[in-house]
Amino acid sequence: MNSRFVPDADATALPAKGKSAATAAIVTPSYAGDFERCRLLCETMDRFVTGASHHYLLVAPHDLSRFRQLENARRTVVDERDLLPPWLHSFRDPTSFFHRHVWLSTRTLPLRGWHVQQLRRIAIAQYAGEDTLIYCDSDVVFLKAFDCGRMWRDGLLRLYRQENASRHRAWSTNAGNVLGLPAGPSPHDYITTLIGWHRETVTAMIGHIEARTGRNWVEAVASSRNFSECLLYGRFVDEVLGTEGHFHDGRQFCRVYWTGPKLSEDGIRRFIDEMEPHQVAIGMQSFIGMDVDRLRRLVG
Numbered sequence: 001m002n003s004r005f006v007p008d009a010d011a012t013a014l015p016a017k018g019k020s021a022a023t024a025a026i027v028t029p030s031y032a033g034d035f036e037r038c039r040l041l042c043e044t045m046d047r048f049v050t051g052a053s054h055h056y057l058l059v060a061p062h063d064l065s066r067f068r069q070l071e072n073a074r075r076t077v078v079d080e081r082d083l084l085p086p087w088l089h090s091f092r093d094p095t096s097f098f099h100r101h102v103w104l105s106t107r108t109l110p111l112r113g114w115h116v117q118q119l120r121r122i123a124i125a126q127y128a129g130e131d132t133l134i135y136c137d138s139d140v141v142f143l144k145a146f147d148c149g150r151m152w153r154d155g156l157l158r159l160y161r162q163e164n165a166s167r168h169r170a171w172s173t174n175a176g177n178v179l180g181l182p183a184g185p186s187p188h189d190y191i192t193t194l195i196g197w198h199r200e201t202v203t204a205m206i207g208h209i210e211a212r213t214g215r216n217w218v219e220a221v222a223s224s225r226n227f228s229e230c231l232l233y234g235r236f237v238d239e240v241l242g243t244e245g246h247f248h249d250g251r252q253f254c255r256v257y258w259t260g261p262k263l264s265e266d267g268i269r270r271f272i273d274e275m276e277p278h279q280v281a282i283g284m285q286s287f288i289g290m291d292v293d294r295l296r297r298l299v300g
Helices: 032-048 061-070 113-126 169-179 199-213 217-221 229-240 265-273 292-299
Strands: 024-029 054-059 075-079 089-092 101-104 132-135 140-142 156-160 195-198 246-249 254-257 281-284
Touching: 024 032, 024 113, 032 054, 032 061, 032 140, 032 292, 054 061, 054 113, 061 075, 101 113, 113 132, 113 199, 113 217, 113 229, 132 199, 156 195, 156 229, 169 199, 169 229, 195 199, 199 217, 199 229, 265 281, 265 292
Parallel strands: 024 054, 024 132, 054 075, 156 246, 254 281
Antiparallel strands: 089 101, 132 195, 140 281
């Protein structure tokens, strides 16, 4: 295990009510196809972000050497083998002519990279020592100053929740099933980037899942391929903990271009110009095929 990590002493501990965050870390799962986007994220983070003691990049073993170019005194590349069970293995996928990877085990369905990135986000909480974990996708670019202290208010951690806006009913329903909640989806949406989780709350969620299912949490969560780490955490906080230690906020700190055609330079400028006053970053989903060099020129 990487010696930088500090294992949590009590996986079922809940944060004390009203506790403030002493430390924060930013967490970014990524992969080789997003490397240049991740490099741009790191550049803009170093320029604009304060209040985080460390930045963790979570990658698969086959991507380690490439991402280690981005390491420095405050940024560590984490091998998923230090995070996930040893029975989950990645292989080159013959159905993609060996261009992509698939994660296989006897305990889960076959998983794609985007599934495993979600599992890494949860697993890092058992090893990192910071109080607050701030999750930021590798296709995010910071454009304004952002202090991680904005995640806290009066000793409570901000939980992103868009009211009555459930868009992923299957993911939400499966989150409820794993957590032992009444059947059906939540009416709320918890999915976005640049969000904060309390590390002790994540470890409590892991303990809750394992106690309820009698299975390793990865096995339980990945028993279906329709899952979302954001919905798991959001529903756990709201429906198991009764929102203890958190407050709701439906504003997105990052303006994300989720779907649509590739934007021209003028289109990117308009997208940036239309940011809300509270927004500090933009996200261009990598599958859109946005030219990273063009984006780098535009943001300086």
